[in-house]
Amino acid sequence: MRFLCLHGTGTNAAILRQQFISIHNQATDLGHTFEFIDGFYTSGPGAGIQHYFPDGPYYTWWPEPTVENIREACKKLREFFETNRHTPFEGILGFSRGSLLIASYLLFHNAETPHEPLPFKAAVFLCGGPVLPVLESLGVEVSPVTWDWDRRTKRALRERASVKAILKSGRDRWTTPGENGDNELNIDPFAEIDPRNVFGFDSTKLSSRLRIGIPTLHVYGKVDPRFPAAMQLLHLCDPETRLSFMHEGGHNIPKNPHAAGNIAHLLDSLARKATAAGDNTLLPN
Template identity: 40%
Template sequence: MKVLCLHGKGTSGSIFRSQISSFRGKLPEGIEFDFVDGPFNSNAAAGIDLFYDPPYYSWWESDSIDDIRSACEWLNEYVAKNGPYDVGLMFSQGCVLGSSALLIHQEETPHLPPPFKSAIFVCGGPSSTVLEEMGFHVSAEARERDIASRKALALQAGSSAVLARGSDRWTGLPSLNSGLSDDQLREEITSPYRIDIPTVHIYGSKDPRYASGVHLSGICDPAKRRTFNHEGGHEIPRTAAVSNSIAGLFKWVIEQGDAQ
């Protein structure tokens, strides 16, 4: 059993290893985790340098379609050399990479095996640029929320917010998310098709990027997905309750991937 782990922007494979340590310790033995570093050096993600030393990496240098496609090619080459992988486990920017690679695979090379049999997306969403290139319709409301949430994340995750407020810094994006159900958020992106491998979507209602995580769940097959709101911010809470829930979802997606 092999799991490919794709970290968030401005972190690293070793940092991601630390971030998931609480629930990883609750998984069965015999699972091999591959914590790979992104190919580009990066500044630290907001607030990350308070807890972890450099180096820090990213999967691309800009959010252009060309850079994202190049990153997907890099990922496919890495999988071909080091795989196959049963599960893709991704956080933040890693979710953008993994979901983009799956969509491109489904559109261009569906006769070949996907990069991984199943996927776990944590606190991350899809690329609007990739979606629109592939014929998805992204509403104006989703675009407005995406821009506002990126600004809010930078503020709430930053070092000054961490030092001043600790975990209380996470307030989400109430001005744009208030009153909307997950199903209503999913309707903001119209899908010509969906990612069709088993998926787990883990997000927090206090994360400014919460809606992005819900949007990603909406472009995945509802018959093959499970979701979990850990009720925190842009992070992986290490409480026993959250760790047990994530470990249970991990076991579920492994079983589903094996049954494909």
């Protein structure tokens, strides 16, 4: 399967390629290929990125997270697929904000153009989540508890991914509260999740027309501050077609060979699921 790969905010295609290298090497051995593209807008470096990649350039997918800007990013992504329709991508993969763009694209598609073919058959979310304003714009109820988790976990990610946290706490930074109001999150990643209360989000109220039905793979870290968002996105997707993998890290792509191998084989399983689902999702030539 050929995957289009979307990086996190404040990085670039080359950085994602390096972050993804362990999975990439094992997945290419299974016959899969990956193409990495830069975001649509220039930006400053993401939290902690300058420590590892000081030279940039840095890109993002939208300048400010407004519904209008995210719609525009989805439009640009659609135009990219149309430009490359003669060399189609069967799958799409995103890390962090790249995942948010993919999720938003699928939700807008399901709500507004469900009878049009999608330009890909399967999606991979690495440290993903939904964009809550997008959900609200589509009539989905987002509770105050869900909003509170969103604010707290974004603050925690910003503080714990910072250069200061990297230098102070190293690998322990993901479980070490930082500054600026970052408090202990007290998340048990092994606790059973009630679909009616996914960190405040009632996924059972999601209409069938909005639920993401294509095969999906969700990869998330056990100590990622944004773990609640990853679970909310997981529950926006069809349980019959979704796969998931929890690694030992935080808001990062694992490089451990064992974890990378497991993810590569799940990518292979995802490709088989997508192939079995048929070829009617791709844009016509």
